[in-house]
Amino acid sequence: MADALQAVKGMNDVLPGEASLWQRFEDVARRVFAQYGYRNLRVPIVEPTALFVRGIGEHTDVVEKEMYSFEDRLNGERLTLRPEATAGIVRAAIEHNLCYERPQRVWTAGAMFRHERPQKGRYRQFHQFDVEALGFAGPDVDAEQIVLLARLWRELGLDRGITLHVNSIGDADERRAHRQALIDYFERHAEQLDDDAKRRLHANPLRILDSKNLAMQAVIAGAPRLLDRLGGASRAHFDGLQQLLADHGIAFAVNARLVRGLDYYNRTVFEWVTDRLGAQGTVAGGGRYDGLFEQLGGKPTPACGFAIGVERMVLLLQEAGTAAADAPAAYIVHAGEGTQRLAAIAGESLRDAGVDVVVNAGGGSFKSQMKKADASGARFALVIGEDEVAANTVGIKPLRESGDQTTVPLAALASTLAARTMGSEP
Numbered sequence: 532m533a534d535a536l537q538a539v540k541g542m543n544d545v546l547p548g549e550a551s552l553w554q555r556f557e558d559v560a561r562r563v564f565a566q567y568g569y570r571n572l573r574v575p576i577v578e579p580t581a582l583f584v585r586g587i588g589e590h591t592d593v594v595e596k597e598m599y600s601f602e603d604r605l606n607g608e609r610l611t612l613r614p615e616a617t618a619g620i621v622r623a624a625i626e627h628n629l630c631y632e633r634p635q636r637v638w639t640a641g642a643m644f645r646h647e648r649p650q651k652g653r654y655r656q657f658h659q660f661d662v663e664a665l666g667f668a669g670p671d672v673d674a675e676q677i678v679l680l681a682r683l684w685r686e687l688g689l690d691r692g693i694t695l696h697v698n699s700i701g702d703a704d705e706r707r708a709h710r711q712a713l714i715d716y717f718e719r720h721a722e723q724l725d726d727d728a729k730r731r732l733h734a735n736p737l738r739i740l741d742s743k744n745l746a747m748q749a750v751i752a753g754a755p756r757l758l759d760r761l762g763g764a765s766r767a768h769f770d771g772l773q774q775l776l777a778d779h780g781i782a783f784a785v786n787a788r789l790v791r792g793l794d795y796y797n798r799t800v801f802e803w804v805t806d807r808l809g810a811q812g813t814v815a816g817g818g819r820y821d822g823l824f825e826q827l828g829g830k831p832t833p834a835c836g837f838a839i840g841v842e843r844m845v846l847l848l849q850e851a852g853t854a855a856a857d858a859p860a861a862y863i864v865h866a867g868e869g870t871q872r873l874a875a876i877a878g879e880s881l882r883d884a885g886v887d888v889v890v891n892a893g894g895g896s897f898k899s900q901m902k903k904a905d906a907s908g909a910r911f912a913l914v915i916g917e918d919e920v921a922a923n924t925v926g927i928k929p930l931r932e933s934g935d936q937t938t939v940p941l942a943a944l945a946s947t948l949a950a951r952t953m954g955s956e957p
C-alpha cells in the first residue's frame with residue numbers, strides 16, 4: 532500500500548459532524564448581516580504581496596513573520612495567500628469605484644492564512660466572516676456593527692459567554708504625539724527599565740507596555756495613556772460611540788490597553804472576548820480604518836469593520852452543547868420485491884413537500900437498515916415491505932419518541948409527515 536498523505540500542519544479538515552455546526556453559524560450570520568443591509572462581496576484568496584505590506588503594515592507580526600508568500604513561477608509576480616480580508620475588500624472597492632455614488636455595507640467569508648504556531652483556536656488556515664462599512668464616518672456605523680454582533684451572539688445562544696472591549700487609539704498625529712510622550716516618560720524612568728525595554732525605547736515604545744516583567748509593572752501603570760490624550764474630534768467620536776452602545780443596552784469595558792495587531796486602525800477598536808477557549812479567547816475583532824483607502828491609492832473614504840473567527844465560534848457552539856441540526860426528518864428502509872421503486876417515489880414526494888429524507892441505498896436486511904436509520908439521527912423510519920407495496924402504503928415508525936408504528940396511504944404520507952415534523956423539532 533502507498534503511504535497515506537496527511538493534511539498540512541495547522542490546516543484542518545472539517546468532517547460532517549462538525550461541519551453542521553459551521554453551517555449553523557454561517558446560516559445565522561448570513562441572516563443577521565442581511566437584517567442590517569450588508570451585502571455579500573467576494574474577493575480572491577491570492578493578492579499581490581504589496582497589498583498586505585502596504586495595508587496591514589510592514590512592522591506587524593502578520594507581515595513580518597506570518598504570510599504565505601510566493602513568486603508566480605510564470606511571471607515572477609510576488610503573491611500572498613490573504614492573511615485577512617479587509618485589504619482585499621478595500622482594493623476591490625477602489626478598483627471598481629464601489630463607493631462612487633454611495634457608501635457600501637458589505638461582507639465576505641472564507642479561508643485566511645497565517646503561519647502561526649498552531650494550538651486550540653489558532654490555525655494556519657482559518658476562516659473568517661468579515662463585515663465592512665465603506666464610506667461611513669461614524670460613530671453610528673461603529674455602533675451598528677457592535678449591535679449587529681450582539682444580536683448574532685444572541686441568535687446563536689452565546690450571548691452570556693462573550694464580553695465586549697472597546698478603545699480609541701486616536702488618529703495618526705495623536706498616536707505620534709503619544710509615542711513621543713511615552714519615550715519622554717520612559718527616558719525619565721530609564722533606571723526602572725529592563726534591557727529589553729531599553730532596546731525598544733526608541734524603535735517601538737508601545738511594545739514596552741506589553742512587557743510581562745513584574746518589576747516594570749509600576750512604571751508601566753504610570754505611563755501616559757493615549758486614551759487620555761485624544762484630540763477633540765477623536766474624543767467626541769469615542770464618546771458618541773459609548774453613548775450609542777449605552778442606548779442599545781450593550782455592556783462594554785473600555786480597555787485603554789486594547790491595540791490591534793494590524794496597523795490600519797484609527798479611533799474605534801473593539802474585540803469580543805471569551806474566557807472559555809483558553810489562550811485564544813478573541814472571537815471577533817475590528818475597528819475603524821479611515822486612512823486605508825488613501826494608503827492603497829484610493830480617495831479618502833472613512834470605513835469601519837470587523838471579522839469573526841469561525842473556528843472559535845464553532846468551538847464555543849460545541850462547548851455550549853449546541854445540537855447539530857443536519858439530521859434528516861425521515862429515513863426510508865425498504866426490503867423485498869418492488870420496494871425500492873416505492874421507496875424512491877415516496878422519497879421524492881416527501882422532498883416535494885419540504886421534508887428532508889434519506890432513502891436507504893445499498894440494500895441490507897430490515898434490521899441493518901433500521902440501525903442506519905437510527906444512526907442518521909432521523910426522527911422517523913419509513914418502512915416499506917412487500918405488504919406496503921401491495922397496499923400502496925408506508926409504515927411510519929418514530930425513532931426519537933415512544934409510539935407504535937402506524938400505516939398511512941402513500942398519498943397521505945407527505946402531509947402526515949409534514950404535519951408531524953414542522954414546528955415541533957425534537
Ligand code: HAM
Pocket residue numbers: 614615616617645647652653654655656657658659661662663792793813814815816817818820835836837838839840841842843
Ligand atoms: P484579526 O483580529 O486579525 O482582525 O482577526 C479577526 C479574528 O479572526 C480574530 O479575532 C480571531 O477570532 C480570528 N483569527 C485570527 N487569526 C486566527 C488564527 N490563526 N486561527 C484562528 N482564528 C484566527 C482581522 O483580520 C481584521 N481584518 C478584522 C477587520 C475587518 N478589521 C476591520 N475590518
